[in-house]
Amino acid sequence: MERTCLLLLLLSTLVYCSLGQGGVLSLTASLSVSPDRSQFFEYESVSLSCEVQGNSAGWRVVRNTERGILSECKTDWGELQGSSCNVSLIPSDSGVYWCESGSGEHSNAVNITVPAGAVILESPALPVTEGDSVTLRCRYQGTPSDLTADFYKDGSLITTETTGEMTIPTVSKSDEGLYKCTNSEGESPESWMTVTDFSLPASLSVSPDRSQFFEYESVSLGCEVQGNSAGWRVVRNALRGILSECKTDWGEQQGSSCIVSLIPSDSGVYWCESGSGEHSNAVNITVHAGAMILESPALPVTEGDSVTLRCRYQGTPSDLTADFYKDGSLITTETTGEMTIPTVSKSDEGLYKCTNSEGESPESWMTVTAVPVLSMSPLRLLCSLLVGSPYLLLTIILLVKGCRSRTQGETRVPRKTHQDQLGDRVEEK
Template sequence: MFGLLSHFPAIIFFFLYSSLQSLIDQKKETDVVPLPTEMAGGLLRCLSCLLAYSVLLRIGLCLHETNRAVVTLQPNWPKIYRGETISLICEIQNGGDTKWEYEWTTTSSKKPDKKEYTFKAFIHHSGSYRCKGKNKDQLSSTEWSDALQLTVYQSTPEPVLTVSPLWLNPEDSVTLNCKVEHPSAGWRFYWYKDVPKLKSQTTYIRELLPGLDSGSENDSYIVRGQPHTAAYYCTATRGSPAYNSQKSKRRFVWSRDFNSAASLTVTPDRVQHLFESVSLRCEGKSTQWRVMMFTATDQLSRCYGWGIMNGSTCNIERLLYSDSVYWCESGSGDFSNAVNISVHLYRPESKSSLLALFTAVTTGAFIILLLLVYHFKKSKGPCGDRTPQSQSTNQDAQVNEETQEHVYASPLPGEDCIYESISGCKDNGNDEQAEEYNYATFNSIELKVDKRTDPADPVENSIYYNVNQR
């Protein structure tokens, strides 16, 4: 809007000047009576006023821009994390040497009280900030600045380390990449090598890689001629005082080549195993050893729980973790060669073992089932002497009740029935017959229906089973 007003007098000036010049040119071409002196003077005065107005308007605009307040953040990174040291500054653009007083307004719980407010950022500092300046000499002030939105992130950034290659060939170089969000936002990168220390309280101690005393602005680093198994991690730092990221997760590079200082041998010596016992033996220039395992889910652990350490040998009763890498670490800080062991249900060179295992299991189950059936039939054998309930006396009924034995249940008149149960033999003194029935089985049961003509017969239309002894 102010820009348009600043150009408006110039437009009017150009229009009037063009009109006056056109009149003058017309006078030269014709014999028209010249313009009155008063009119020419009026036009000139009008042009002068417009020119002066344009100049004053320009000066006013400059004065207005000079008194503008702006809030800036230093360092101005895309993300500010909890614990970083930052500054909020209220700047008066083109303020010159004028003495200013500063006033702040904010939606956070901490309000600045001076031109530059330096603090260690925490969550409660998140919010919008505005400021304005007061001129002590002229008793005037600027307008409020535009709002600056500050967001402080709670979590500390964790770099992600990648290594290539994972498995080394002789004299390979290893590339380490340390990735963080917004890597160009003031970060400097450091890479460390882990050295095993069996007597220390920590599993490893770190060793800074060469040439990184002040870090590197580049997020990649090359280790040239890495011959043996090794472990690496990285960190990132920025700002003053220095703000440190978390450590990245440890990453390994493995070598299959034997190292004279430390070596690992596996018994039985093969890559794929069938849920069997395995021995991992460490040898080399040390008297102290530990065997380490790194699983497919990035879990690192020593020979404990999944194995038993006996001197320099880790004995594993049964392999449970598939696709895991094993190696030795010595008390002098050396890594051995690494071995990748996979667990399979069967050996690739003997696929018929799975069929043999299935056949053995099913055969055993079938034999057990036959034994159970035989035992059941033996315990439910026929009686030596059966006495129908219809011919038994009260005394027989009492004996049956006391011995909890059952006999054939007689059908009631007019009903079609089958016999309910057959139970164990009653001791009638005939030992030979009882022994014979103890070993009796049945090979056939015949169903017969006896239809009698007499409707008064109590067992008419009854169903009988003819049991043949084998």
């Protein structure tokens, strides 16, 4: 009985893991939207906030509107109330919103639309999870609100509802797409509904893995996508505040990579983005017109790794004595021009720069991520072992079944009675 319970516990844990509750990977921050809608009438309000794992210092809500201007809450839009940014919406507030840290890390992104028309589609702004029940409402700004409505997905009519709303009882990945609705009063804008299974959809690769470059050096950027890579592209927001993608006015597409021959105006934040607004990790690249740069990793490094920072002079020699600073304080002077952290830890995360006799480098943020196994709860660790090691699971099941079979076999052998045992002794004599 105990072994059967153990088997049921293991299988239950697998179900728990498969539902995504025990996932190992998670975003550093997530953008919350209240109410959770992607379309709003003019003068309605929305509350946006950054939910950050760990230290939330330096995180803020930012947006890129249809005017192509990158800005953050408290500048020319929004009102900060505690940790939330409240926006009384007008059509020019339509755009993409996300959370961003001082080091260029991104949360999930949401696309908010504020049409000037009389009809909107109330659909989730945030991703919905496979298996959830989702209701879409075709809403008229006047009255009544329950007009008969036609609902469209990817341009095709899917249903007509007299109540003005449609429900998907159990949403699946095939329900992901572009939705809109029409009624007798007009047509709503289109909104994308994302269906997720908790996995990070893509990662941005950087080669060479550096955050600072001299003018005219080259960098290769690529999107490593889990599953279908169609629609993913490398995009950036440069210092000019213009959101654009590779192949427009910068970069050259070579296979799945974007090659950039860098000039100072290419400095900015780069990431991968899908047509539905999903984001990968982001990196901040600085192109320096001066004589000094700090060679430090653009991508996050893992606790326990060995990391070397180099103070590089554009001319010669390259091994000038250099001072290295973290968060504005001198930490070491090295005659070789480079410093090594043999076993990097979370406390090494911060803003680094270097100086030598030829000048000073810009500052760059180094991100340190925890080793997933060390930061997992016991249940998440068990999930990781079971899901990641099917042979281990199979072995456990077979052992449990084998032990049960052996026990049952032993119970089938009849025990000798006291009289039989006396008879055996007589025969022996």
